[in-house]
Amino acid sequence: MITINNSDQVIVKHNNKEYNIKNKNQYKELIIYLTDPNEKIDASIFDIDEKLTDERLKSICLKYQEFFHSYLSLKEQAIKEAKESLKETIETE
Amino acid sequence: MDEFLKCDMHLHSSSCYSRNYDENLFIKTMKDSKLDVFSITDHNVIDVELYKKLVDEIPEKDIIGGVELNIAIDEKEIIRRNLSTKSNYFHAIVWFDLNDLDVAWEALKSLIESKNIDIENKTIREISKLTEGEYFYLKNIQKSFKHFNYYLIFHEGKSDRNLSDYLKNNIKENQEFKHDLFYYNNKFAIEGGIKTKPISQYFEEHLNTVITRFFFSDAKSLAEIGKKFTWINFDGKFESLILPFSDPEVRVFTSDDLGENNPQKNKGKYLEAIKIEFKKENGESYYEELNFSPSFNGIIGSRGSGKTLLGNVLGNDDITNYQKFINPETIKYKLFGEDYKLSSPNSKYLKQNSLLDVFRNNEVKDIDFIKPLFEKQEKEKRDLINLFTNKVNKLLDYEKRLFLSFVDQKLNILEDISFIEDNVNLDYMIEKFLEEELEDGEELLKRIKKEINDLKIGIKDERDKIDKFPKIDLSYKELSPYEKVIKDFKKDYIKLLDDKSTLIDNVLKKLDKIDSSDIALRKSLLKLLVKLIVDINEETNISAKAFIDNNEKSKKQLIELTKLRTVFNEVYKEIETLIVDLKKETKSSPEIINEDEVIVVSTSLESFKTYEEHFKNYFKGYIDKSYEYHMINIFFDYNDINLLKKYFDGNKFRNVNTAQMFLDNYYRKLLDDLKEAEEFKVKIYHNDKDVETYSPGKKSEVLLDIFLHEKILDKDYVYIILDQPEDNIDTKTITKKLISRVRKMKREVQFFIISHSAAVIINGDAENVIYAYEDGKDIKYKQGRIIDSNIKQNIVDTLDGGEKNLKMRLNKYDFDKGDK
Numbered sequence: 001m002i003t004i005n006n007s008d009q010v011i012v013k014h015n016n017k018e019y020n021i022k023n024k025n026q027y028k029e030l031i032i033y034l035t036d037p038n039e040k041i042d043a044s045i046f047d048i049d050e051k052l053t054d055e056r057l058k059s060i061c062l063k064y065q066e067f068f069h070s071y072l073s074l075k076e077q078a079i080k081e082a083k084e085s086l087k088e089t090i091e092t093e
Numbered sequence: 094m095d096e097f098l099k100c101d102m103h104l105h106s107s108s109c110y111s112r113n114y115d116e117n118l119f120i121k122t123m124k125d126s127k128l129d130v131f132s133i134t135d136h137n138v139i140d141v142e143l144y145k146k147l148v149d150e151i152p153e154k155d156i157i158g159g160v161e162l163n164i165a166i167d168e169k170e171i172i173r174r175n176l177s178t179k180s181n182y183f184h185a186i187v188w189f190d191l192n193d194l195d196v197a198w199e200a201l202k203s204l205i206e207s208k209n210i211d212i213e214n215k216t217i218r219e220i221s222k223l224t225e226g227e228y229f230y231l232k233n234i235q236k237s238f239k240h241f242n243y244y245l246i247f248h249e250g251k252s253d254r255n256l257s258d259y260l261k262n263n264i265k266e267n268q269e270f271k272h273d274l275f276y277y278n279n280k281f282a283i284e285g286g287i288k289t290k291p292i293s294q295y296f297e298e299h300l301n302t303v304i305t306r307f308f309f310s311d312a313k314s315l316a317e318i319g320k321k322f323t324w325i326n327f328d329g330k331f332e333s334l335i336l337p338f339s340d341p342e343v344r345v346f347t348s349d350d351l352g353e354n355n356p357q358k359n360k361g362k363y364l365e366a367i368k369i370e371f372k373k374e375n376g377e378s379y380y381e382e383l384n385f386s387p388s389f390n391g392i393i394g395s396r397g398s399g400k401t402l403l404g405n406v407l408g409n410d411d412i413t414n415y416q417k418f419i420n421p422e423t424i425k426y427k428l429f430g431e432d433y434k435l436s437s438p439n440s441k442y443l444k445q446n447s448l449l450d451v452f453r454n455n456e457v458k459d460i461d462f463i464k465p466l467f468e469k470q471e472k473e474k475r476d477l478i479n480l481f482t483n484k485v486n487k488l489l490d491y492e493k494r495l496f497l498s499f500v501d502q503k504l505n506i507l508e509d510i511s512f513i514e515d516n517v518n519l520d521y522m523i524e525k526f527l528e529e530e531l532e533d534g535e536e537l538l539k540r541i542k543k544e545i546n547d548l549k550i551g552i553k554d555e556r557d558k559i560d561k562f563p564k565i566d567l568s569y570k571e572l573s574p575y576e577k578v579i580k581d582f583k584k585d586y587i588k589l590l591d592d593k594s595t596l597i598d599n600v601l602k603k604l605d606k607i608d609s610s611d612i613a614l615r616k617s618l619l620k621l622l623v624k625l626i627v628d629i630n631e632e633t634n635i636s637a638k639a640f641i642d643n644n645e646k647s648k649k650q651l652i653e654l655t656k657l658r659t660v661f662n663e664v665y666k667e668i669e670t671l672i673v674d675l676k677k678e679t680k681s682s683p684e685i686i687n688e689d690e691v692i693v694v695s696t697s698l699e700s701f702k703t704y705e706e707h708f709k710n711y712f713k714g715y716i717d718k719s720y721e722y723h724m725i726n727i728f729f730d731y732n733d734i735n736l737l738k739k740y741f742d743g744n745k746f747r748n749v750n751t752a753q754m755f756l757d758n759y760y761r762k763l764l765d766d767l768k769e770a771e772e773f774k775v776k777i778y779h780n781d782k783d784v785e786t787y788s789p790g791k792k793s794e795v796l797l798d799i800f801l802h803e804k805i806l807d808k809d810y811v812y813i814i815l816d817q818p819e820d821n822i823d824t825k826t827i828t829k830k831l832i833s834r835v836r837k838m839k840r841e842v843q844f845f846i847i848s849h850s851a852a853v854i855i856n857g858d859a860e861n862v863i864y865a866y867e868d869g870k871d872i873k874y875k876q877g878r879i880i881d882s883n884i885k886q887n888i889v890d891t892l893d894g895g896e897k898n899l900k901m902r903l904n905k906y907d908f909d910k911g912d913k
Contacts, residue, residue, distance in 0.1 A: 035651055036721075070648060078659070086488075086664070090491070
């Protein structure tokens with residue numbers, strides 16, 4: 001779930017963990033989680049917090065949601081391409 | 094030394110009424126014959142003078158005294174034993190020592206005279222004639238001949254006067270009588286060759302006794318002498334006949350079974366003698382020279398007497414360890430028919446306890462039986478290893494290159510995505526498109542023209558095929574109707590092809606005539622349009638462009654990170670799978686031993702570590718099964734050497750100061766490790782069970798079967814040395830496996846067996862026994878046969894069960910026979 005904390009910073013909450021996008025380490029952790037080829041991640045983890053009422057904040061969350069959704073929609077293809085590329089290298093080189 | 098000798102020990106001389114030979118011609122025939130040993134067995138007479146002449150004139154041959162007697166069982170015994178007899182008598186030949194010629198003839202004369210035959214002033218031939226149709230009771234023969242040693246060989250399977258003709262075999266009482274006759278007398282045998290095998294087998298299987306079968310010429314003319322004979326393994330002397338009589342299975346072979354071929358197949362290639370220089374304490378030296386049998390040489394002696402020393406000398410193994418006792422430089426080996434040489438012959442040496450050690454030392458593969466099976470698998474496995482190394486090399490190289498290339502692209506530094514929050518109006522942006530996505534007319538036309546040209550090449554090929562049609566030979570009239578049809582077809586088809594060719598030429602000309610300037614114009618206009626869009630977008634909204642670029646860049650980073658991690662993951666899985674395949678057992682096709690036992694040899698790289706065990710050796714803080722997680726963290730921290738160090742085991746990366754060095758060292762060391770798939774584990778399955786799981790006794794038994802498998806004979810060894818092979822094996826197995834194998838093989842390859850087991854030496858029938866002993870502080874050897882008095886005593890003193898086995902052997906009774 002994407003939400004905004006008290007300091008007006010964007011937070012991704014998932015599996016009892018909070019990832020502050022602006023915090024370098026937490027963002028790295030989130031990326032490590034998201035780019036794990038063994039993890040099948042559901043787009044719903046980027047659902048926007050329904051409790052958010054401020055339209056401006058909601059719109060910020062929406063932009064992040066679009067970014068991550070866009071990545072997730074390309075993830076499977078990226079995994080497939082990496083496997084094919086490796087296979088091709090092994091078989092042809 | 095005992096050896097197989099060609100013996101014709103049933104033949105008649107010029108002194109027998111049944112033959113009309115000239116005496117001189119007879120003597121010449123015997124001298125010229127290829128026989129090694131013979132015996133004159135005239136009907137009921139012994140010509141002492143003739144024997145003496147033969148001994149004088151043919152000193153190079155061994156002669157054994159003999160006579161052929163007409164024998165019957167006395168009536169009292171027939172009634173007492175309720176025997177059924179047919180005809181008056183049967184024939185048997187008698188052998189005795191030439192030293193007993195006079196005694197034997199005197200005893201026989203008394204028998205003849207007891208038949209009221211007047212032999213006074215009669216020639217031997219006349220006496221022989223007078224005995225025609227007469228017969229002597231067996232009990233009287235035994236009584237008269239009690240003062241000298243003799244063997245009695247009954248006719249069997251011959252044209253007449255067989256024991257079985259006289260006493261029919263299918264009558265219970267007769268069988269019981271024969272059993273007693275042979276069982277209680279170790280000097281009776283039968284003469285009749287392989288035809289009489291059912292009789293000897295019956296005795297072996299049902300009556301618990303061994304009957305020796307002989308085959309001789311009983312020649313009707315001089316030309317027939319020596320045509321039928323028996324190969325007997327002894328020294329040609331009467332007193333040594335006990336050896337073949339007590340073990341005919343390995344000592345007696347008849348020419349109707351084996352022909353002219355000497356049963357000892359390695360006669361031309363064996364170690365005949367050895368000369369060893371021994372050192373004395375005072376610095377002097379002495380030589381021990383030993384002669385060997387081409388068959389089985391048993392080496393006996395107390396512990397520490399020099400048996401194994403001799404084994405090692407013969408096997409040219411660890412001789413340097415004995416430098417205190419011998420001079421290894423001067424050992425000389427003499428092969429049959431050659432001079433003494435310093436080089437040791439090709440041999441196979443099974444050292445003491447080495448059968449069990451082969452597993453511990455992974456030497457199973459060196460056993461001759463296993464070797465070809467293993468080598469075939471080894472080759473397959475080596476090919477697999479090469480394939481594995483090659484693939485692993487590629488996989489790790491790919492992984493490393495991708496890693497470093499992404500580092501170069503700075504993909505390990507995470508993009509700040511807070512630009513997403515910027516207020517950017519994207520509505521004014523014109524969507525970009527790529528020039529390559531649009532159709533290029535010039536390229537399209539080029540492709541079409543090429544396709545049309547290809548059609549023309551096809552036409553030319555077809556035309557060539559038509560030209561190459563086989564020609565019909567019109568001298569075969571029946572083919573002429575075909576020739577016309579085919580000729581017409583070729584003509585029509587060529588016309589069709591010419592039309593097609595013209596059509597193609599025309600269309601190409603037409604295409605070339607069309608004005609293509611519009612195509613080029615469109616291409617240049619499109620190029621201009623793309624440039625315009627880019628320029629307009631840039632001019633319209635620089636911040637929007639920056640937003641789009643950042644967005645693409647950030648997303649690309651995530652995509653590339655996913656790809657890199659996928660590669661880490663896949664390389665890991667791929668190498669693990671390759672290792673599992675590599676470690677798999679490769680099994681040979683089943684090999685049959687002992688008729689119904691199945692041996693399978695398997696090769697594996699059982700001890701080869703998993704991929705994870707290999708790479709985690711270089712890591713610090715590695716959590717199981719998290720290779721790609723560990724690697725992606727290394728990737729993110731690659732630019733900070735202090736952070737990077739915490740992922741690697743410092744002991745394995747000494748003097749490594751840069752990130753690139755860490756990575757280079759890691760992949761190089763890992764690859765080197767993975768290339769070390771060398772040590773094969775060889776397993777033997779006996780009836781589907783891993784031999785290694787067997788008890789030491791059972792294991793030794795199976796390994797002995799394999800070691801002494803007949804395939805060892807293909808290896809061209811001059812001899813085989815076994816040092817105490819009976820260790821760890823139970824008595825039954827010693828007899829069933831070791832002894833029977835040695836007995837079977839010793840006629841094909843020379844054996845040297847060091848043993849403490851009387852069964853091995855005596856039942857294995859060692860033709861030559863070498864006794865090692867200490868004479869003061871010196872090691873000495875003496876040799877002889879098991880019947881030689883000094884060796885007999887050494888057997889009794891040194892071997893486990895020596896006296897018992899010796900007595901059993903020399904009394905002929907093999908208690909193992911007939912157990913079933």
